[in-house]
Amino acid sequence: MATQTPQASYVPENIVYNSKKITFIRSSMSAITGSAAGILGLTGYYGFIFYGITSVFTSFLIWAVKTQAKPSLYFRTGSDVWTEGVFGGLFSYVLFWTLLYGIVH
Amino acid sequence: MSYQVSSSPTESQALYLDPAIRDWVLIPIMVVMVLVGVFRDQVTVLLSGSGPKKPVLKAIRETRVLVRGATLRSYGNHIPPSSFYSRKSYLANAYEKGYYLKNPIAMNQTVNPMDPQGMEMMMEGMKKNFAMIIPQTVIMGWVNFFFSGFVLIKMPFPLTLRFKSMLQRGVETSDMDVTWVSSLSWYFLNLFGLRSIFSLLLGEDNAADGMRDMTAMPQMGASATGQPQNYHKLHLAEKENLELTPHAWELEDVEYRLLAQYGKRPRISITETNERNEGSSSVSEYKGKGRKKGGK
Numbered sequence: 372m373a374t375q376t377p378q379a380s381y382v383p384e385n386i387v388y389n390s391k392k393i394t395f396i397r398s399s400m401s402a403i404t405g406s407a408a409g410i411l412g413l414t415g416y417y418g419f420i421f422y423g424i425t426s427v428f429t430s431f432l433i434w435a436v437k438t439q440a441k442p443s444l445y446f447r448t449g450s451d452v453w454t455e456g457v458f459g460g461l462f463s464y465v466l467f468w469t470l471l472y473g474i475v476h
Numbered sequence: 477m478s479y480q481v482s483s484s485p486t487e488s489q490a491l492y493l494d495p496a497i498r499d500w501v502l503i504p505i506m507v508v509m510v511l512v513g514v515f516r517d518q519v520t521v522l523l524s525g526s527g528p529k530k531p532v533l534k535a536i537r538e539t540r541v542l543v544r545g546a547t548l549r550s551y552g553n554h555i556p557p558s559s560f561y562s563r564k565s566y567l568a569n570a571y572e573k574g575y576y577l578k579n580p581i582a583m584n585q586t587v588n589p590m591d592p593q594g595m596e597m598m599m600e601g602m603k604k605n606f607a608m609i610i611p612q613t614v615i616m617g618w619v620n621f622f623f624s625g626f627v628l629i630k631m632p633f634p635l636t637l638r639f640k641s642m643l644q645r646g647v648e649t650s651d652m653d654v655t656w657v658s659s660l661s662w663y664f665l666n667l668f669g670l671r672s673i674f675s676l677l678l679g680e681d682n683a684a685d686g687m688r689d690m691t692a693m694p695q696m697g698a699s700a701t702g703q704p705q706n707y708h709k710l711h712l713a714e715k716e717n718l719e720l721t722p723h724a725w726e727l728e729d730v731e732y733r734l735l736a737q738y739g740k741r742p743r744i745s746i747t748e749t750n751e752r753n754e755g756s757s758s759v760s761e762y763k764g765k766g767r768k769k770g771g772k
Contacts, residue, residue, distance in 0.1 A: 466669025473629035
């Protein structure tokens with residue numbers, strides 16, 4: 372029984388390792404950008420928009436530098452690079468944002 | 477402390493807070509939560525290091541052979557058909573005859589729920605979970621007791637009025653902005669926000685995660701009341717699963733793929749593959765195509 376040209380099969384441990392790397396990068400960035408937002412004095416929706424912009428920027432950096440524009444080699448789908456870990460980073464972002472905002476303003 | 481509260485609802489209220497609030501409340505609560513988290517993680521490592529008693533070899537074999545069956549099912553396509561079938565028949569036979577069971581005599585009897593080793597493991601897990609929840613509640617009570625009655629910090633984002641009663645507990649003014657919050661809400665904010673910091677500091681899978689404990693509590697309650705598993709039934713179920721597993725060797729047409737990669741043959745799709753298998757005349761067709769393209 373001949374098979375077709377196979378889809379790539381993924382090694383689960385490698386995928387988990389890559390996801391952990393991305394989570395690490397995002398948490399660090401969230402803390403830093405949260406502090407930046409607090410110092411800048413962003414309030415309300417501007418703060419969340421800022422988080423959106425910086426997370427897109429972070430995704431772009433991951434895509435360009437880490438995966439060298441070939442995310443499908445490292446993840447199940449290429450778009451995982453852009454969406455993974457964004458929600459977890461949101462909480463640290465809010466924490467540091469509130470902290471620095473309260474201290475500075 | 478000086479207050480300057482504007483009463484118009486459109487401007488955001490500006491309160492000038494004593495900087496002593498910042499020094500003695502904001503930072504200490506955060507520092508305490510971080511330290512307690514690190515402490516809990518280390519304590520968990522200590523508690524589990526001295527560890528459960530070494531399980532018996534047969535008990536380990538019982539569980540691991542199930543994993544072996546599952547591995548065969550999921551990765552069976554990587555090995556040639558003969559190996560796959562020999563493994564399959566051996567495992568199916570072993571499951572049925574109960575080679576890997578801890579005590580083969582008890583195969584058809586009901587499981588003793590007071591099995592000492594199973595109980596010990598359950599108790600360990602429960603003890604660990606409770607040890608985690610206690611610091612959470614202690615800190616919450618501490619924060620409530622010492623740091624109530626004043627607003628702590630202004631949240632930079634707008635919130636609805638429904639949150640007011642939760643976030644401003646202890647402060648009785650009715651028209652202060654919801655953005656000014658009490659220390660309890662700072663505690664909650666820390667609870668959520670420090671999770672990722674813990675994963676940064678302590679590496680993955682750390683035990684300082686309060687949230688994970690809170691979500692794991694209901695699940696643990698449901699499973700701890702169950703009996704230790706009846707492995708014989710599990711083995712039989714695994715045997716059924718194995719018998720149902722088809723095998724499609726991924727390397728079956730590897731010769732063609734290799735040749736296609738080096739350009740000696742054009743890449744083939746599924747339909748052409750089927751045609752090729754059915755008629756031998758098409759083989760010469762492909763050879764002709766390859767030659768016409770020119771030497772490589």
